[in-house]
Amino acid sequence: MMPRALERAEGPWAWVVLLATVVTQGLTLGFPTCIGIFFTQLQRDFQASNSETSWFPSIQLAVLHAGGPLCSILVGRFGCRATVMLGGLLASLGMVTGSFSRTLSQLYVTAGLITGLGMCFSFLSSITMLGYYFTRRQALANALASVGVSLGIMLWPLLSRYLLEELGWRGTFLIFGGVFLHCCVCGAVLRPVATTVAPETREGPPPPSKTPAPGCLAACGRSIQSHLAFDILRHNASYRVVTLGMVWMILGFPLPHIFLVPYAMQHGVEEHRAALLMSIIGFSNIFLRPLAGLVAGRQDFTGHRKYLFSLAVLLNGLTNLVCTASADFRLLVGYCLVYSVSMSGIGALIFQVVMDTVPMDQFSRALGLLTVLESISILISPPMAGFLLDASNNNFTYVFYMSSFFLISAALYMGGSFCALRKKERQARRAAAEAAITEAAPERDLSPEGTDGPSKRLCPEIMYVTSV
Template sequence: MSRTLERQESGWAWVVLLASMLSQGLTLGFPTCTGVFFTQLQHDFQASNSETSWFPSILTAVLHAGGPLCSILVGHFGCRSTVMLGGMLACLGLVTSSFSTTLSQLYVTAGLITGLGMCFSFQASITVLGYYFSRRRALANALASVGVSLGIMLWPLLSRYLLEDLGWRGTFFVFGGILLHCCVSGAILRPVAPMVAPEPREGLPPPSKKPASGCLAGCSRAIQQHLALDLFLHNPGYRAYTLGVMWMMVGFPLPHVFLVPYAMRHEVDERRAALLISIIGFSNIFLRPVAGLVAGHRRLAAHRTHLFILATLLNGLTNLVCVASADFGVLVGYCLVYSVSMSGIGTLLFQVLMDIVPTDRFSSALGLFTVLESISILIAPPIAGFLLDTTSDYRYVFYMSSFFLISAALFMGTSFCVLQKKEKQGRQAEVGGASAEQDLTHEGPESSRKQLYPEIMYVTSL
């Protein structure tokens, strides 16, 4: 077994890592450039801020919400086919969106179809790293996430460059061809032995034993496997964290959509306005690996939840600095500080989830987590757009973002403090009950002392 792992983590595994890095840069980095097209889309379709903002919100929400469907495809067809299917869907969506005559058509093509394709390519490219890496899996995930930072840096610059010569229609057409390179990344993902084994289907009973189970029973088993509703109801830590992140995500994506229009409204040059998003991406290239090393340190591993809460709080406070001035120098400083908190959130978001839920339930817990998270991502930009239409002041969008981020941090911090206090009281009650029972069953002080230490060791090991 060890020889198999060593063979997987050498040679072709690093080529797979590069392919995963490319796929993540093409997909997860793309939504950050949608703010570059915001003003021109609004002008061409004669639409309000709220109507225009539905395009990036649908794209990003579907990218996150399609996780359970992607896991089903990976279980049946493997990571290679799923990534290639995602690349073709993303290409199809953007190419057809270049011919859209209404915003509703853009919602379906560039929003729904492209978002679903990006979801398949992105999430399958992460899944495949678990098959190729075991001992160095944390390092592989950290290196692969650098692709996201590269995408955040390069997509806005390329968007601004093409937009000047080709307009948004020609740019979307070219972007469709670029996203087709996800198929190249998928072709590199050569199947390995664990991918061939039918492990994803072990949780489902064989159809031959229960042929008359019915559609309802099958749906119930699928929901249990991919959406951890029971865990949400009975695990207070998972429930508090999921609700906190869901609330936080109403404010977190807003700067990615509205920062460029906000800078342009205050007479910042279009190229320099697009450069702001690239500064965030460039900073994350270096900050994400550092954040991963800090989060993985043995002394800080038990405090990942607190680090995530602090990163969320810092992100919300940073947005308040942004609205103080729209000068380009101030906005550059805002982007640098924002990158620190953003890298912390991006690195710890799923690490904290792994710490909260049992290992064997992580897949289903992640499915429900991403679906609920996508609801917030879907409604956040339209709500901010409606606020902007009402007030005609971009500062209120950033105030809104700060409110949701800061309140989410306070909610999660309070919730976990209460849960930790209850857990501590429960352990003390267990120790006290064990001591009282020993006092009743063992009369002599020496025998009592001998029986007490094994019980304390047992409670501590929990």
């Protein structure tokens, strides 16, 4: 008899898990978009340069992605429910202690490192659990879950702007610590999934060897290999293209989220209207992401989602060039609407593309390696943009040029590589079919003419199917 704590995939409780994942994504992935609201005040209070202040969001975003392997270990040891709740506690602790920071270095460790790690645990664990609850409607579930990011992008800037005016950034961070505790509530509803797949048989422990036990370095190497998909990266060409393309893309993707508000304020846009720009992006994504998920979930696009993803990245890069032309508020509103279309496509497809590239039982490892590599790009991207601002006397145009360059080049690389891999796969299939026909031809020549017995006709057919 199945324990009551277990639930079956695609059952009624799957929609509760989906709702919890929506809230978790809104709390975690949606939060970094409001950092730009605090950028100017943090820079003024700590008397820091653009590059120094940029390290705060870059550390938070980098840890949010780099904690994937550690999250995978915790999920394997304690399960998704406990890991999501632990993430909520860490994110809350980081924001509360960050509100008492006296230097930027302290802010890096508290609201940057600790909060980023907590958001990583909650976000990745909820996504992993969602992949087990939804199998047939996986693309739709991922798109609906990403609506949480849209809600977060819409609500976090508005809440940040209001609290910043009333309480200052220290009081705001203290309130945010309480908000992140809601991740613990979301984690509590993530019941384990009852699977019908037979457990994998394992061989007994190997006999003791006479050689000395491996050292700590070798043990760490085995642990890293078991939780990071380096073997998949080496042997799976499609996953290799996805990983390299996304790592290059991330060098430009987060920059508008951080620098759009300071850019608008520098050109005379009022502070509350500048914060409204990020809310416009979030509000638009609420409707666009489910639509993108419905389109991507159609049977017609089953083998073509990676091309849709490349197209969305290309559109995102081209859209950023609008900000290099003018900073008029009406033009920026139009930019946000068009930007939302491409962003919704990226958000709805980014995890589905990885799921389509690797088997589901390897998804956690593949996503862990991808997020670790992405964290390197995230760590250096905002400081690079900050250094560019310091060197160009706060000319934000160069930041948007930089963002467009990385996004457009990544889109062209992924789209061209996917086409090349598809052509190579077709050629391999054609060569295999021709080889099978060649192997079957001698068997037909050896059969006597005029023999129409069923056994004589069946033998060449069996050889053909076996060869294929």
